[in-house]
Structure formats: C-alpha cells, structure tokens
Amino acid sequence: MAIFSDDDDKQKSFKLSSKEKSENLDTKEIAFDKSFENNIRPRKLDEYIGQSALKSTLKISIEASKKRNKQIDHMLFYGPPGLGKTTLASVIANELDTKIRITSAPALERPRDIIGILMSLKNGEILFIDEIHRLNKVTEEILYPAMEDFFLDMTTGKAQTVKTLRVPLPKFTLIGATTKAGALSGPLRDRFGIIHKLEFYTKEELTDVVSRTAKILEIEIDKEGAQIIASRSRGTPRIANRLVKRVSDYAIVKSNGKITKEIAADALKALHIDESGLDSTDRALMSLIIEKYDGGPVGIETIAAALGEDAKTIEDVYEPYLLQEGYIQRTPRGRKISPEGYRLLGYKTSSAQQSLF
Ligand SMILES: Nc1ncnc2c1ncn2[C@@H]1O[C@H](COP(=O)(O)OP(=O)(O)O)[C@@H](O)[C@H]1O
Ligand SMILES: [Mg+2]
Numbered sequence: 001m002a003i004f005s006d007d008d009d010k011q012k013s014f015k016l017s018s019k020e021k022s023e024n025l026d027t028k029e030i031a032f033d034k035s036f037e038n039n040i041r042p043r044k045l046d047e048y049i050g051q052s053a054l055k056s057t058l059k060i061s062i063e064a065s066k067k068r069n070k071q072i073d074h075m076l077f078y079g080p081p082g083l084g085k086t087t088l089a090s091v092i093a094n095e096l097d098t099k100i101r102i103t104s105a106p107a108l109e110r111p112r113d114i115i116g117i118l119m120s121l122k123n124g125e126i127l128f129i130d131e132i133h134r135l136n137k138v139t140e141e142i143l144y145p146a147m148e149d150f151f152l153d154m155t156t157g158k159a160q161t162v163k164t165l166r167v168p169l170p171k172f173t174l175i176g177a178t179t180k181a182g183a184l185s186g187p188l189r190d191r192f193g194i195i196h197k198l199e200f201y202t203k204e205e206l207t208d209v210v211s212r213t214a215k216i217l218e219i220e221i222d223k224e225g226a227q228i229i230a231s232r233s234r235g236t237p238r239i240a241n242r243l244v245k246r247v248s249d250y251a252i253v254k255s256n257g258k259i260t261k262e263i264a265a266d267a268l269k270a271l272h273i274d275e276s277g278l279d280s281t282d283r284a285l286m287s288l289i290i291e292k293y294d295g296g297p298v299g300i301e302t303i304a305a306a307l308g309e310d311a312k313t314i315e316d317v318y319e320p321y322l323l324q325e326g327y328i329q330r331t332p333r334g335r336k337i338s339p340e341g342y343r344l345l346g347y348k349t350s351s352a353q354q355s356l357f
Contacts, residue, residue, distance in 0.1 A: 040213045040241055041087050043094050048087065049212070049237070050205035054196050058088075061194065062095050071124050072096065073193030074147055074174045076132070078181035080320050082238030083198040085177035089128045092175065096124070100175075104130035105139075114139045118146055121172045132176035133183035140188055147174055147191045179316045200235030200324055203227065209237045210244055214259070219248045224261035232268055232277035234321055239277070246271060276325075276344055281307070281318050283345065286327060289337050290347050296328075296336030303335065 042048040045055055045062075065072040072092070077085040086102070093100035101117060108114045108129070121127060129135070135143070145151055152167040176192065178184060189195065201209065207223070207230040214221040221244075229247060233240035244259075250267035251259050259267075268274075278286075288306055289296045304311035309318075319335075322328045327341035342349045 036241075036245070040216050042091060045091055045095055047212075048084065048091050049208045050201045051084065051088075051198060054088075054198065057194065057196070058092065062092065065096060071171045071173045074176075074191060075194040075196070076176045076178070076181070076184075076189065076192040077196055077198060078178045079198030080200075080236070080317055081179055082236040083200065084237055085198060086128070086130065088198075089126065089175045089177065093126045096126075098124045098126060100126040100128055102128045102130070105132055105134035108135060108139050111138055111142060114142050115152060118142075118152065118169050118172070119167075121170045123170045123172070125170065126173045126175055128175045128177070130177050131179075132188075133178045133180045135188070140185065143174070144187060144191065180312055182316075183312065200321060201233075201237060201240075202235075203231050206230035206233050206235070206237065206240045209240045213241050213244045214248070217244070217248070219244065219251075219259065220257060221248075221259035222261070225259035225264040228261060228264040228268065229259075232273050232275065234277045234279070234282075235324070236321075243268070243271075243273070278322075278344075281309070282322060285314065285318060286322070286337055286341055286345055289328070289335060290342065290345065295342070295349075297331045297334035298336070299334040 045059065048055065061072050075092075077088060079085065089102075090100055099122070101121065103117065108117075117127060142152065145153055146169055150169045150171055152169060154165045154167050156163050156165055174192075176184075176188075181189075181195075181197070207226045210226040210229045210233075211221065211223075213219075214226070225247075229243045230240060233243055247259055247264055247267040248257070250270065251257050251263045254266070255263055284307060285303060288303060289298055292298075292306065293302075300311050300315060304314050307314070319328065322341075323330060325340075326338055327344060328335050329338050339349050
C-alpha cells in the first residue's frame, strides 16, 4: 500500500475538485443538451430498452387502466441517475395517451405550488415529481389525501371560526422518482401502489441503446464499435448516449465519421475513459479505501468526509454500480475493496485482504 507522510496530503489527493464534481454531474445528472435528449428519448414502451421485469408489470397496469377506463396507480421509481426514470414516466403517459406534468420537489416550496398544480390537472393525467425525497413536510401532507382519496383539505377563517373544506380533485396519477428511496418518508412511500427499482443495464442492452441513438442521430456505427461504447458506459443509458456523441465527434475529426471498434477505442482513450468506464469519483473512492484504509472495511461517513461528498450521495449515486460489478463490498463494519477492485485499479491485493478472501 502507498504510504503518505502527512495527513493533509491524503485528504487532498482524494477530495474532488469542483471541476471534477461538475464533470461527474454532467455525466450523471444534467441533460447536456435538451434537444438532443428529446430526440433520442424513447416514446413507447417497445422502444424502451431493458428493465424487462418492470416493463411487463407496467404493460399489465396500462392495459388494465385502459380497459377499466380508470387512472393508473401511483408509482414510485427509484435508482441511480440516468437509468431512465423520467423517460419511463413520459413513456407511460404516451402509452395511456394522456398528458404529463413534470416538476421536481425543490420547485414545490410553498403549499400553493402543489395546490395550483393539483387543481389544474384533469382526470387521468399524470403528475411527475422528480427528486420526490426532497418534498417538504407541508407539501407532503397536502399530497396524502390527494393521492389517497383525491381531495384537498383547505382551511378557511381564523381561530374560532376555522372551517375545513374538502375540495375534490381530478383522478390523477402521481409518478415519483428518486435516487434515494430510503430518504422517503414511510407514509408517502405507502401511498404508492407500484414501487419499482430501476436496474443497471447489461452490456447487450446498452449496445442496443447505443445503436438506437446512433441511428436516430444518423451516425454510422458497427456492432463492435457499439459494444465498446456500451461496455464503458457504467451500466447507464445517459452515459452511453453522451459517449456516442463524443465518439462521433472524434470519428468526424479523425476519420470518415464512422464509428468502428478502433475509432471507438481511440476516442475513449482520448477521453480518458478506461475499459471499466469508471469515472473520477468511482476511482477516488476506491483508491481512498485502498491507500488510506488498507482496503477497508471503512465506514461510509468516513469515506464521504474524505471525498468531500455527502454520505447519501455516495450510497445512492456512486456505490450501487461499484457494488453490482463486485469492485467493492458492503460489510457490517463498512465498505471494503474486493480483489477485482484491487486488480482494476492496478494495485496488488494487500496482505490483510488476502487473508480475508
Ligand atoms: N430504457 C431506455 N432505453 C433507451 N434509452 C433510454 C432508456 N432509459 C434511459 N434512456 C436514455 O437515457 C437518458 C437518461 O434517462 P432519464 O430518464 O433522464 O434518466 P433518470 O430520470 O433516471 O435520471 C435519456 O436521454 C434517455 O434517452
Ligand atoms: Mg430524471
């Protein structure tokens, strides 16, 4: 393991610069180009790649809702950013041939924000609330009777003369999305009929995402080129789409515009995206555990503090992919790096780790 001479140095080497953070955000959180996003976003369930368990559940709910002519159950989608939660909500609206109103919890600050939206909806319409774990208590309490029985409890008058008025609402469907299902309050979670986790995509599914996106953008790409991009997209369609565009730019500048295996490999090398597709936070997190904690186990709070990130973000955004790929492991005493994790980062397994595996 690497030995550091002074504590400050250790901190410095793992803290992400604000530039790195914003680059990661760019990858994971922010639509980098709205019109590009809109063009490539699937509109129908059949165009929506992967998530097959979730899709079959949804197909039945959609059919049933149409046959009964009744609004579809409230739904909660959770999972890391870029896996298709927002996309799925609009696909459902399309399939039901209804309107979707898209908002996010931070935009619902005052009671009148949510009340205004609820009252403007029509029967069967969908209200999509992103980052739903961030709703404030008051807004949440307005939503309880709205979701359950479709009415608002309004109070009028003051002190002795106060009266509660029940205002009926249209039969709407709430679709909530969150990266942090654990941060949702129990009463809110209980009001969703369907709660579904979005999974990371397989290499094959991402190859389909890449090929589909390339086709829409009229980018020439062969199967092997698509496979290379897919395998470096961290299981995430948003990253795959972003890479298609970047690699295509490279292909235009350096060659004839066609993405082949060689062009894809060269472009990704130039973009500093290695074979695993991990980003700078993933690497910083793993190097930290290896170098400073001899491979772990180390508590999530400690990792978060050293990286200058919040523990929940590490748990909900960065860690799931590393766990799924088996680079890190969760133990009762914290996180530790697996032999694959060591290998991936080019470290020799530490003596402590060897005896554990
Ligand atoms: N299942 C899918 N099939 C094809 N493309 C997808 C799929 N899921 C997501 N995408 C693409 O990935 C991007 C990110 O999806 P989004 O719904 O914004 O993710 P989230 O809301 O979970 O952060 C979108 O531009 C969309 O085109
Ligand atoms: Mg989203």
